[in-house]
Each structure stands twice: as C-alpha cells, then as structure tokens.
Amino acid sequence: MPQQRSSATTFTERRPVPEYVDRRYQIRAPRQPGRSSNTICDDGSSRQDTRDLKTRELAIMCGRFTLTTSPDTLARLLDIDQDEIAELRPRYNIAPTQGCGIVRADPDGRRHWATARWGLVPFWAKDAAIGSRMINARAETVAEKPAFRAALACRRCLIPATGFYEWKRTGNGKQPFLIRKPDGLPMVLAGLWERWRSAAGEALDSFTIITTRANQLMEHLHHRMPVILDEDLLGAWLAPKPLSPARLDAVLQPCNSDRLEAFPVSALVNSPANDQPECIQRLEPAG
Secondary structure, three states, X not given: OOOOOOOOXXXXXXXOOOOOOOHHHOOOOOOOOOOOOEEEOOOOOEEEOOOOHHHHHHOOOOOOEEEOOOHHHHHHHHOOOHXXXXXXXXXXXXXXXXXXXXXXXXOOOOEEEEEEEEOOOOOOOOOHHHHHHOOEXXXXXXXXXXXXXXXXXXXXXXXXXXXXEEEEEEOOEXXXXXXXXXXXXOEEEEEEEEEEEOOOOOEEEEEEEEEEEOOOOHHHOOOEEEOEOOHHHHHHHHOOXXXXXXXXXXXXXXXXXXXXXXXXXXHHHHOOOOOOHHHHOEOOOOO
16 A cells, blocks of 8 residues: 555645535436446445435435534543634535644644535545445445555544434425534544545545444434544544454444534525525424
8 A cells, every 4th residue: 555645734625526415305307127237335345336216315424414503612622733724714514625624633643623525535546526325334345445444454534423324214205413522512523534645636525424333212214323532532443554344343333413403594505506504494393
C-alpha cells in the first residue's frame, strides 16, 4: 500500500462531483432480460444488483445528519482547540458528497478538526465518484472490505452530530424522523477517513459512517443505525493502531435505547437543498 501523506485539515475538490440522489426516493428502471449488473454497494462490497427495491432502499443508513451544537460545547466534548471551529455554523441537513467536520488525531495523539467529504473514496480508486456509494460501512464486515480495511487499521475518525434522520413507511408515504439525545447534547459517530489523489495530484479527504444493527428504539424505523461512541472510547478509537477483533466487536455495538429519542419532522429534510432550522422542528400531532 502506498505510504499515506501527512494529514490536512481542509480538502480541495476541483473535479466535478455527481449530485447526490437519495435512493430512498429513487425508482430504478428494470434490468433488461439477460443482462447482469455488478455494483459497489453502500457498505463497500461488490455484489449483483438485487431485484427487490425494498432491499435496495434498506441498504442506506445513515443518510442524513445534523450538527447544530455550539463550538464551545463541541470543543470540550472532542478535546480540540476551540479556535479550529470558531467559525462553525449550524448544519441542519448534512447529506452525502457534502463537506463537513470530522475529528482525527496526529501521530502524537493530538486531536484536530478537519473538513472532509461524506462518502469514502479509497486511496486506490480511479475516480472520486465512487465515494457517493460509500457513505456507510457495516460493522460486521468493515474489517474485510477492501474499501475500508486499511482505514479501519489506522485512519479512524470521530464524526460529531447533534442528531440523524431516518424515514418510516406510512400509509401516506415516508415520514422523516429525527433521532437525537433527549437532552439535545451532541453524539459522536464512529467513522473512517481516507485521502485520495487525482491524476493531477489534487487531494481529497473523505469519510464514511460505520453502522450496526438497530437498537429497540430504532427497530420501528430501520434495521440499522450508526455506531455511537461512548465518551470513554473516543481516545481508543482515534489511536493510530489496529484494534483487536474482540475490541472492535465490543465497540461497534448499538447504544442503549434510553440514550436516544425519535420524533417526526418536516418533509423539508427530503431535499438536501434545505438546510434550515425548520428541518429539526418536532411535528405535533394533528388536531
């Protein structure tokens, strides 16, 4: 594997990036008879396209999140210099292929805020567009997948979030829900980051969110959820050395249901173009 260059806190991307399409709302044309298709799925695996649209939709998790926490609260939680995030603005609807904040550690263990694009682009990829299909990595297989195993060994990162969204099927379509801590404080998601370079030498830092099976609260919304790290595990997750299989299995578990709450929000979040406070407002029952 080529030697990784030193980390950077920003990324530049001059190549055109395909617009993200949330496949929860995308209907695919049927395959023509006799034709097969292999695709790299959201967990970095390569498998034959399924003909079951419901299965395709369930493959996406987590697909949107928020970060509205104040810089001082984030700095204390993440143990980073507040000056690095002094200009941080609230984000109400972060979507794949967008740039957002992650935290990673340098070789001395000092933590730093960095901006990266959501959707991991493996260092060996020929094109950055592959990242739009690698927004999540399954905890059960992340150590085996070529797209993720190198990053899992030594390029783990923290992804701060105030909440994340999921959609529930109803008789009137899909209802978005916001999942967050009851006290409104931020959570820290387990992630991996990677640096990719174009043929012209331009660098792109990107990341993926690791998902695990759903806890009891999430089961009525989706069968998976992001891995939410306990505060006492942040240092171990950022350490630039591999974790043992037993340690990984212990860390990449669903959090307890009593740590979260879920409530319906506006359909504004269906479009990544909407990034406003109304996205996170609780919908009150009609009547």
